Structures are given as structure tokens and as C-alpha cells.
Amino acid sequence: MPASTKFDAIIIGSGQAGNPLATALAAAGRKVALIEKAQFGGSCVNYGCVPTKTLLATAERLHLLRTAPEVAAPAVLGAAGLRADLAAAVARKDALLAQSRQGLEASLTGAGVALFRGHAAFTGPRTVRVAPNEAPHAPRDLTAPLVFINTGTRPAVPDVPGLADVPYLTTTQLLDLKELPEHLVILGGGYIGLEFSQMFRRFGSRVTIVEHSPQLLEREDDDVCEALKAGLAADGVEFVLGAEAHRVSRGPDGHLTLTAHTHQGERRVRGTHLLVATGRLPNTDDLGLGFAGIATDEKGFVQVNDFLQTNVRGVYALGDVHGGPQFTHISYDDYRVVRDALLHGKRRSARRRPLPYGIFTEPQVARIGLSEGQAREQQQPYRVAKMPVASIGRAQQTGECTGFWKVLVGPDDRILGAAIVGAAAAEVMAMLEIAMAGRLKYPVLQEMIFAHPTWSEALNTVFRHLKTAR
Template identity: 40%
Template structure:
């Protein structure tokens, strides 16, 4: 058996937070090692955010070429070369991974490639990818082990070898008919991308609406946008059986409000949620408790139930966004230095990278109603923003929720550059500014953010007391 090697800091998982904490601790003088079994840099640059948005952008270019005649450019009918789409993505990923490897080299943190399993509190046995075993112990341990795609318990689904968000990024063909199980962020982004590449696409969602966490008007708008592009969206529909094999021919039997239906397709993508990577790695041996969903149990400082063991990112139940993982790192870093940072007081934005995108920050209208929070709602079509008169990107709307104290409590936008406009509103919210400050700001013409002025002009007056 390998002799134990003692470290000041031991990190399991090379996600955004794990990398940052490893580099920070190493630069601070701690002897630090990070163990990663496969994805150097984590899921974001390898198999999730960045590669998916890379292909979403390729699909947008295909869409623009298809509609180029509207802008006075004459083209021959376009054809998607998925092998080139995939290579463009692969080239980007290779560059990102190289940058992460360089980060370990420059920081002094050791990158150990292998699979780790706890054999005692704060002690890992690592089966090295290159062969052999190492036993590592650490004074302080950080867990950043992420999640993986959920596989719903549908008869025949697993045997059909469906695509996951990882697999679909590696195909070199355009499916003739792609069925997407799940109407969340991932499912909708890929549904639109592959429709634009040339696939027939059907989205199946078991809930009454797609993007279930959003307000009904947002779901309705995105449904209309995708439907207008030729995507069939089925809600309140449950798949009960899958036959065949993805990549060849598959048949789905589903039940909905209209009864039972059979759908035939060439490929199926499963995008129905995430499962934490907490099973089978000895967390119980390490004294690290899990919650009822299998996520690592943490307090608002991201401390686990084991002394000197912290969990960061998705595995700790944090919102599943890279920017939240980065903030988890900042919270832990500052608390290790004697700070009092918490996960409970942060303002977390989100963005669905459909085209146009859906961006949101703060309170949603339905949540305000549910919680009994009085708000004044201002809403305006994105097409009322003057910039859209020049670009033609008029789909969607802007919506702001304003509290009784005149502060902005929430903002949603579906429209071109929605994420960037949202960031301006988020800044005002963080500063606690009354909405009039943003309404009356001199914002550059012609920008999408210029629409915030007329939007906030629509804020209703306070209700008479």
C-alpha cells in the first residue's frame, strides 16, 4: 500500500471553485494538491457552458445565413457541416484546458489526474489515470465534485442509449428528428440549435410549462419563439416507454391531455435535470453528511458536517451556474481569512442562451404574489427599444418589478443582448438605487440598455393608502 502523503490543502474536483481555491491556497504558501478524474477545468469549459454556447453560436450563424436575404445579402442555400461545428468547439475546449493547466503550473498547486475516494476523514485514496495509487491527507479539504445528467426511470430509455448534453456535443451529423426530453435551459438551447442546423425537433416536458422556474409570460414567449422556428413543444406530456436506439430509429410512447401518442425519431436527448456526484466516494467515511437529495449538506458559509471540510459549487446544492461557483470560492476564501461571508444574501442572475436570450435577476412576479410582496410591474415589448428598429431583433419583452420603497426588486428580459442589459439593472439593485435613477440615466443611443428608460417610465404610481 502506498505511503500517505500529507498536504496543507487537498481539493477534490477541478470545477471553477476547486481550481480557484487550489490556486489561491498554493499562492498563499500552502502545499496544495487537486485531484481530478477527467475534466481539467471542470464541466464548464469542457462539456457544459462554453462548448454548448460555442455550438449555439454556430447555429445562430446558420440561422443568419438562412435569413440573409432580409438584410440585402444574397446567398445560396446553406448546409451545416457538423464535423466543422464540432471541430470549432473542440479547438476552443483545447485552448481552455491548456489555460487551466497553465494555472496549476503558475500557482504551484499540484494537479493529480485520477479518481479519489475517502478512506478516512480528510484522507483520499487516488487511483491514478496513468496507473498506480497515491494516499493523500490534508489539514483542510475542499470538495468541488459537481453533478451529472439525470436519467429518468422510463422503460427502455437507458437501453436506447440516449444522448446527454455531453454526447450531443460530439456528434458529427444533423439528426433527422431530434426528440428532447426536458424543457429546461439545456434542453431548449440544444433544441433551437439543432433546429437551426436542420433537424426536425420535438421538445417533451412533463410539467405544464417549459422553463418551470420562470413566470408564465416568459415561458409563453419562449414557447412562441421556438414554435415559430418550427419546434414542436409538448407540455404536460409523460413518456412511458422508449423502443429502439438513439442514432438509428427510436419510438416513444407518451401520455398527455389528448391521450396516448407514439412518436418516431432518429435521436433522443435527455435533459431532465442533474444528480450530484456524491455516491461511491466514501463521503460517509469522511464524516460528510448529505441532504435528502444527495447533495452535500453545508451551512451558509459552505462548511460541511466534517471539521475543516468545505463544499463548493453544484455538489453543495448551490445554483447550477459557473458564476455562482466562482462566488462560492470568494465566500470560502474570505471566511478562511476571518470574514463573515454568506450564501444567503447574494443576488444571483441567470441567462438562458436561446436566441433571443432570456435573462433574469431578483424577484419573479409569481414569487412576489406567492410571498405577498407588494410590487409595481412595468412591462414593455423589446421591439419598442429603438435599437431593434435597426437590427430587426424585436422579439420578447422587458419587465421590472419595483417595490413600495421604489427599489427594483426583479428584472426579466427576453431579447437581444438581454444578459448585458440585465447586468446594468443588477448593478442598480446591488446599489439599492431607486428606479428613477436608472430611469433618468443618460444611456448611450443606440443600445439595448437604452430601453430601460422608457420601461421604467411605465412603473405605476404607489397605491393610495
Template identity: 40%
Template sequence: MKNYDAIFIGAGQSGPFLAARMAGKGMKVALIERKYLGGTCVNAGCMPTKTLVASARAAHVARRGADYGVKITGGIDVDMKIVRKRAETVIMDARNGLIGWFDGMETADIVYGQAQFTGPKTVSVNGETLTAPQVFLNVGARPVIPDFPGLKDIDYLTSTSIIYLDTLPRHLAVIGGSYIGLEFAQMYRRFGAKVTIVERGPKLASREDEDISDAIEDILRAEGIAVHTNADGIAFAKRGDGVDVSTGAGRPVIGASHVLIATGRRPNTDDLGLDAAGVATDKRGYITVDDRLMTNVEGIFALGDCNGRGAFTHTSYNDFEIAAANLLDGGDRRVSSRIPAYALYIDPPLGRAGITEKEARFSGKKIMISTRPMSRVGRANERGETQGFMKIIADAETKQILGAAILGIEGDEAIHGIIDAMNAGTTYPALQWSVPIHPTISELIPTVLGDLKTV
């Protein structure tokens, strides 16, 4: 049996950083990873997908060159092999950087293999038993594969496998109208494929308010993407070298060359032997944790996507920050203090912070709302990208900002002014009197705040 001060299972965006902090203090740590360091973000998520988004945007801007007085003779060709190679390079650079970083830590061992609990503080990997008073789970999540009729009979793509596609689909059918599916749909449309989105629910990006969902659909349809919502009978059948995608009785059948399944993700917790450790999960398999990220078993913590308390790289990294502050720095940080914020990386992007209008109305609070179209923003007009709008929600009594959405050019960056104000507890009248730089997207925020009205 090998003894450690801490064992980390999974090398996503929480565990390695906490392991490094502990190793820096001379503690002996083991980092167990069954595949690649870096987790989803590095290997199959943020980094490669945003690299692909950048390639797709370059093609889109090139096609629009004439709108800006830039004439490009001949057609726009997209070399999918180069597109794939760019994404692979980003993956390998980040992964190798992590490997090199850990190689320089004297008290940290990297163990590649499948870890399973044999008891509350003992873990088996590669035939060896490791033990430690603290165990941290950072095992991430994977794509959900639903039980659609005929799906097992066809070749299909997931958000992981599509990254390695080096040919252009004739017609890509994206099953699922949420964040991952929408990003790939627009991306491949810009690469030159015909694209259809099939969504079981009534709206795309169903977590958002209806006005935002509708605006997202308008943006995608304007680029020639077909959208089928309320698809209550999704099924698949092979036909020649393609696939027929049924969307329900009396609804159109889509003849696709490729199918991307983007119907959500599930935690990688079903093969860890959690029962042997007595670690509890919810009905979806997420590990239940308290406000300090500890499971029901003393000394066992769950960080990142597998705890169901956030599904983003930044929330996973914040889990590390919370655990490090509490365990190493004498702090008292809690998950419940985190203001939810995220982005949808279609183009233009959606930046979101706090709660939605729907959630604010349901809370029973007296609220104020203000919206402004991006066509009122100087930078958006200068760039010729005026789709979308800004929306801010505030508490009429406390004057605190409750939430905001910026769907528009650079919305994923401009939203940080709101996030910072919310974290600092700044009231909207105080933020209204800031003097933002012109010409920027953020300069409209005080104007939007000035138009807040009780609803």
C-alpha cells in the same frame, strides 16, 4: 501518507482558483481530478455549448440574409464536422490553459484519479493517502437519466455526449423542456434537423413566470420546433434505425432518429465516501453547507454545483470568491448575500435577476410591475429581432428592485444594469434618472422603471 495544507477534490470553477490563491501564498495544495480540469463549464457545458450556439446562429442569420438585403445564392450548408471541431478546439484551449497554469505553481500537485474519504481529513487516491486540515469538494454534477420505459433499450444522447455529434440528426427528440434542452433544441433546428421537445410539465422553462414561459414557447415554435407539454407517459421503443417516443395515452408517437435526455442534473457525490468523513447530504445528494460554504464537518467545504446553492459557472466562481475572502482575506462574505441571476441561451436570450413575479406575489410584499415589448426598443427594430419583452418588479414601499427579466436580443447583457443596481442597493427612482446610451437595449430600462405600477 502525504501531508498538505489543503486538498481539493474536483477541478471545476471553484476549486482550482482557490487552490491557486493558496499556492500563491506558499501553501501546499493537492488538486485531485478524476477526468479533466475545468469541470462542466469547460468540458461539457458553457464553453462548448455556446460555441455550438454561435455556429447555429450563423446558419440562422445566413438564412435570413435576404431580409437584410443580402442575397446568398444557393442553399446554406452546415458542416457538422467543422461545428464539432470548433467546440472541441474551445474545450482543449481552455483545458490546456488550466494545465499550463497549474504546472507553473511550485506548491501545487495535480493528481488524476478517483478520490474517496477514509476519514474526516484523509483521502485515498491511486492507492495513496493524502491528509490536510482543510478539504474542498468541487465535484460538480452530471445528467440525470430517468427510468423511462424502454430507455435502456435505445441509444440516447445527453448534454455531454451530444457535443461530440458530428452528423445532423434527421429528427431530434429532446426530452425535457428546461434550459439545457431548450438550447439544444433551437441549436439543432438551426443546424437543419427536425426537432420536437417533450416536456412532462405544463410549461417550458417552468421556473419562469407563465408569460415568459409562453413567450419562450412562441419563439421556438416560430422556428418550426414542435412542442409537446403535459407528456405524462414518456416511453421509448426501437423501430428500424430510429426510435418511437410515446408521450402518453391518446397522444402522438414521435418517430425520432436521435433522442436527447435533458431532464436535469444530479450531484457527483455518491462515490466520494462521504459517510467515512461524516459529511451530510440532502435527499437529492447535494452536500449541505452553511452560509460560508462549510459542511457539517469542521474544515470540509463544498463549492459549486455539488452544494445545491447554485447551478451555474458564475455561482461556482462566486463560491470561490466567498471562500477566499473568508479564509484568506479576513472577510465575512455569505452565500445568502448573493442575488440570483442567470441566462437562458436560446436566441434571443433570457437574462434574469432576482425573484420572479410569482415569487414576489407569494412574498406578501406590496409590489409594482412594468413590462415593455422589445418591439419598442430601437436596436431590436434596427436588427430585425423584436421578439420578447422586458419586465421589472419592485417593492412599492422600499422602492428596491426585486427582480427583472429581459427576454430579447442581448437580454443576457442588458440585465447586468439591473443586477448592478440590485447589488448596490440602488432604488428604482435613482436608476430611472440614469442616462443610458442610444441606441442600446439598456436604454429602455429607465422607461420601463417609469411605468412601474402597483398590482
């Protein structure tokens, strides 16, 4: 039996909730252990926001070079045929990730957090055994009255016949690809697949998205989905929607064929590479949760209450591992919910909070609060203001005219939600979120003095289009 070491808190996983919590608890004088079996930083740093947005920046620069003549800039010789130096782009991404990981490790160590590199599994309600990554170090048992599960998720792989027999890519693996695919087929039309679709199209690959739903982003309003689809299609992304994949095969030339049922009949999509982007599963199956009596749902997500507590006293789950919206900013807010409860005596529900999100395609898509569909489902009375981006002065100056702004207003003139499709969508959405948090009535924004010419200045004009919902 390994010797047991006592701590005040054990954190399993170095994600966007676990890292700041470890630092905050250590600063408060707690003895803290943080266990990480892979890389410091969790999904955001290693295979989520940071690497994808770094590579998207490469794709955006290529697109700007190709489209320079649209704003009367001199054409760059040969720009139309530019393709990404994918190996160089990946090297730049890797250098940034290494810097981020090193910075995180240094900050945790500097805060006095005890770091353990290895696999953690419960052996009891508040006892964790760490199997070190490197031999010949022996396993160690750690105990604490507080344990936080922050192990994140991994790509889900659908049960499609033949898929296991071909060299498909997950979203994590695609980030390390150093040779540009000739034709990338993407199974899944969620926000992750959409960002990758435009990225690789602009890199120079042919790209086809195969999605089971009849529209992209099935939880969004139809007009949002259609505007995004039109924007991606303008870049040359191809779509096969309402398609149920039922077979994957590999030909003698190494090319992959995805066969799917559609309303129009069977479709076969043939490509050089296949990306599987059909959701994510929690990293809980090897944590020994049964030994601690920690409850999960049928997919393995840890069940928590409004305060992120599991059914076992003293054990919490933070970030993507407890299900719900899987965004870095939500994971970080999980940290604040727990920090405030444990260190500041403030209890705040993790259920009743705004859930903003953005998709960093072009056009961008951003949303906060209720969509029109949700307002109807909840029988919430509302008026809606909808304005084309092309009517905004800043859009006319930059040539970024695709999309629309849509804002929902309640009977009390307060903002219920917004969907922005277009340039700077996420930044504009943040301003509306601030207004919602401050419970401002829409005329405050309509009469506010914004600097000219900015995207935010259009908040003066969008509410002129307010109409009662039909």
C-alpha cells in the same frame, strides 16, 4: 497501506470553484493538492457553457445567413437550405476546449499546485486516497486539515421503461455528435434542453421537445415561458407539453419512439435521435463520503451551511455538488465566499446573494431577483413595468423585435427583480443587477444618460410603464 503525504488543503475536482481556490491558496503560501480524474476545467469548460455556446455561435451564423433578406441584405444563394457541417463545428469546439484545458493546467502548475490525475475517495474525515488513472502507479493517501469537494454533477437518467435498451444521448454525448440528426427528440424542457433545441433546429434537424410540465421553465412567470416558446416555435421547434413519458422503443429501422401520456391522450413521438435532458445528479456516490461521515441529501448532494461547510470540520463542498442553482457564476462565487473567509477574515453567507441567470436562445431570457410569482408568494408589495421589445429603437433598427422587458419595483422605488426576454437580455439584466447591488432607486436609471442608440438606453423608458400589481 500507501504512504501518506501531508498538505494544507486538498481540492477534489477541477471545477470553476476549485481551480481559482487552488491558485489563491497556493499564492498565500499554502501547500495545495488538486485531484482530477477526468479533464481540467469541470463542467463549464468540458460539457457546459464553453462547448454549448461555441456551437450556438455556429447555429447563430447559419440563422443570420438564412434571414439576411429580413434586413434587406442580399440573399445568399442557397442559404435557405444550409445545414451545419457538424463535424467541422465540433472540431472547432474541441480545439477551443483543448486550449482551455492546457491553459488551466499550466496556470495551476505555475502557481505551485500539486496536480494528481486519478479517482479520489475519502478514507477518513480529512484523508483522501487517490487511485491514479494510469498504471502502474500505486494509490496515494493525502491528508490535510482542509478538504474541498468540487466534483460537480452528471446527467440524470429517468426510470422510463425501455430507455436503457436504446441508444439515447446525454447532453455530454450530444456535444460530440458529428452527424446531424434527422429528427432530434428532447426529453426535458429545462434551459439546457431549450438551448440544444434551437441549436440543432438551426443546424438543420427537426426538433421536438417532450416536457412533463404544462409549460417550459416551470419556475418562471407564464409570460416569460410563452414568449420563449413562441420564439422557438418560430424557428420550427415542436413541443409536446404536459407529457409523462412512460415507454421508449426502437424500431427495425433504428428510429426511436417515445410514448407519453398527455391530457389529450397517448402521444407517440418518433425520431432518429433521443436526447435525455431531465436534470443532473451529483458526483458523490463513489467518493467514500460515508468513511468521512459527510452528510448528503436523498439525491446525494452534499449538505452545507451558509458558509459552504459540511457537517465535518474542515470539509467544504463547492459548486454544483451541494445543490441549488447550477451555474458557473454561482460556483465561482463559492470560491470567493471560501477565499474571503480563509484568507481575508471576511465571512459572507452563500445563501443571501443575487442569483442572475441567462438562457442563450433567441430570444434570450435573463432574470435577476424576484419574479412576479415569487413576489406574490412572499406577499411582497410591488409595481411592475412591462415594455415590448418592439418599442425599443435599437430593436427596430436591427429587426430583433421579439420579447419584452419586465421590471419589479418595491414601495421604496428600489428594484426587486427583472425578467428580460429579447436580444441582449443578459447584458441588460446585468445593468439592473448593478443597480440593485447599489440600492439605486429606479428614477436614477430613468434619468441617466445612456449612449444612443443602445439597448441600455431603453432603461430611460421602461419605467414609464410602472403600474401597481393586481
